[in-house]
Each structure stands twice: as structure tokens, then as C-alpha cells.
Amino acid sequence: MSARVILPLCLVAIGIWLAAVASAEPAVEPISEKLASADAGVGEKAFAQCSACHVAKPGAQVTVGPNLWNVVGRPVAAQSGYDYSESLKQVSGEWDFERLNVYLYDPKLLAPEGRMPFPGVKSTAERAHLIAYLRTLSDAPAALPEAGTASAGVASVGDDPQQWQGLPPGPGREEVFYRCKACHSLMIVKQQGLSRAAWDQSLEWMVEEQGMTPIEDPATRNRVLDYLATHFGLD
Numbered sequence: 125m126s127a128r129v130i131l132p133l134c135l136v137a138i139g140i141w142l143a144a145v146a147s148a149e150p151a152v153e154p155i156s157e158k159l160a161s162a163d164a165g166v167g168e169k170a171f172a173q174c175s176a177c178h179v180a181k182p183g184a185q186v187t188v189g190p191n192l193w194n195v196v197g198r199p200v201a202a203q204s205g206y207d208y209s210e211s212l213k214q215v216s217g218e219w220d221f222e223r224l225n226v227y228l229y230d231p232k233l234l235a236p237e238g239r240m241p242f243p244g245v246k247s248t249a250e251r252a253h254l255i256a257y258l259r260t261l262s263d264a265p266a267a268l269p270e271a272g273t274a275s276a277g278v279a280s281v282g283d284d285p286q287q288w289q290g291l292p293p294g295p296g297r298e299e300v301f302y303r304c305k306a307c308h309s310l311m312i313v314k315q316q317g318l319s320r321a322a323w324d325q326s327l328e329w330m331v332e333e334q335g336m337t338p339i340e341d342p343a344t345r346n347r348v349l350d351y352l353a354t355h356f357g358l359d
């Protein structure tokens with residue numbers, strides 16, 4: 125190819141790249157100022173949707189995704205022993221709060237050809253709670269950004285219109301919401317009417333055939349089954 129062809133092509137490529145960079149980041153509502161009022165305990169529950177693919181313990185092995193222990197402040201794509209996508213490896217710098225915010229909103233904004241098969245968390249409050257929790261997964265958690273004005277606070281769970289995707293209130297709702305939306309829409313759950321025994325089998329199937337992390341704690345598992353049978357049971 126002659127220089128006369130290559131140069132315009134490069135300019136077009138740079139143009140596309142600039143457009144992507146310029147449009148990607150501002151589309152996502154920033155969370156830094158909200159972190160001081162976010163609730164890491166709520167974030168821990170929301171992390172159920174991540175534990176389908178990630179562990180977050182010191183020295184733990186990588187699973188489907190890299191170990192998320194110490195992820196805040198860590199250089200991007202730097203967990204040893206994990207085979208990252210080229211797309212994520214091309215992102216330079218560290219996982220600061222806002223970069224995690226963009227990635228968790230939609231992984232493709234940061235790594236268009238990346239391999240995290242996760243649709244993203246569209247609720248700003250939920251991302252703030254999640255990132256507040258990720259920050260605690262460390263021996264020396266990063267300093268929190270300055271708290272913003274009062275209006276920058278996080279909506280409590282339940283005030284956010286995008287929260288719950290129409291799941292009715294009741295014990296077990298949080299567990300079902302975070303755990304089940306990790307892989308598919310909650311429509312799939314809401315449109316079923318199954319007996320408790322059939323829900324039980326359905327959870328087994330999700331673990332054995334679809335790779336869902338089993339619900340180890342019997343009390344939690346019962347709460348999930350009660351919730352499903354009560355709200356999406358046989359009438």
C-alpha cells in the first residue's frame with residue numbers, strides 16, 4: 125500500500141478511536157463522590173453476580189475470571205497466571221474507582237474485544253455499592269475519594285427505579301436478584317410458575333449444566349427457594 129492510502133486510513137482509525145474515547149467515558153455517571161456514602165455490605169450481596177466467575181481471596185486461584193483480591197489500584201490485566209484478552213491487555217494504567225465504574229457499566233466500553241461475558245450493571249447506586257465492596261478486598265484498602273455534596277449521595281437500595289427489575293418485595297429478593305441476573309434476565313425467572321421441588325431441581329440444573337456457583341449456605345438456599353416458590357410458584 126502506498127503512503128497516500130495508508131495515511132488517510134490511519135487518520136480514519138484515529139478518528140474512530142477518538143470518537144470512542146470521547147463518547148465512552150462521559151456516558152457513565154461517575155461514582156467517586158458517592159463512594160463515601162455507599163454501603164459495602166450491600167455491595168457484598170451484589171457481588172453474588174460476580175462470584176459466578178471470580179474469587180476474591182488472597183492467594184486464591186483464578187477461575188473463569190481473574191482473582192479480584194486487591195483489584196483496586198492494581199494495574200489492568202496483571203493477575204499472574206491469568207490469560208487475559210488482547211483487548212484488556214491493551215488498556216494501560218490501574219483499576220482506579222472510575223475505571224472500574226466504566227468497566228462494570230459495560231465491559232465493552234473499555235475492552236471492546238474483551239472476554240468478560242457480562243452485560244454490565246446499569247444502576248449507578250448498585251455500581252457504587254459494588255465498588256465500595258471491591259475496595260475492601262485488600263489488606264490495605266485505597267483511600268476513599270472526598271465525599272461530594274449531599275445530593276451526590278447514593279440512593280438507598282429500593283429508591284433506584286432501575287433496582288429489582290420488577291421482583292416483588294420479600295425475604296430472599298436480594299439473593300435472587302443478584303445471583304440470578306448474573307447470567308440472564310430476570311424475565312426468565314418471573315415467567316415461571318414452578319413448585320418448590322421443581323425450583324429446587326432448577327437450581328441444581330443451573331449449577332450442574334450452566335456453571336452457577338452453588339448456594340452453599342443452607343439457610344440462604346432455603347430463603348431463595350421460599351422466595352421463588354412464593355412469588356413464582358403454582359397458583
Ligand code: HEC
Pocket residue numbers: 171173174175176177178188189190192195199200201202203207208209211212219224228235237238239240241242245254306
Ligand atoms: C460470566 C463470567 C463473569 C462474570 C459474571 C463477571 N466477570 Fe469479571 N471477568 C471475567 C473474565 C473472563 C475476565 C477477563 C476479561 C478479559 O481478559 O478480557 C474478567 C475480568 C474482570 C476484571 C479485570 C481484572 C484484571 O485483573 O484486570 C474485573 C475488575 C472484573 N472482571 C470485575 C467483575 C465484577 C466486579 C463482576 C460482577 C459485577 C464481574 N467481573 C462479573 C468474567 C466474568
Ligand code: HEC
Pocket residue numbers: 176300303304305306307308312313316326327330334335336337348352
Ligand atoms: C452461571 C449462569 C447462571 C446463573 C447464575 C443462573 N442461571 Fe438460570 N439459566 C442459565 C442458562 C444458560 C439458562 C438457559 C438459557 C436460556 O434459556 O436463556 C438458564 C435458564 C433458566 C431458567 C429457564 C429454564 C427453562 O427450562 O427454560 C430458569 C427458570 C432459570 N434459569 C432460573 C434461574 C434462577 C432462579 C437463578 C438464580 C438462583 C439462575 N437461573 C441463575 C444460566 C444461569
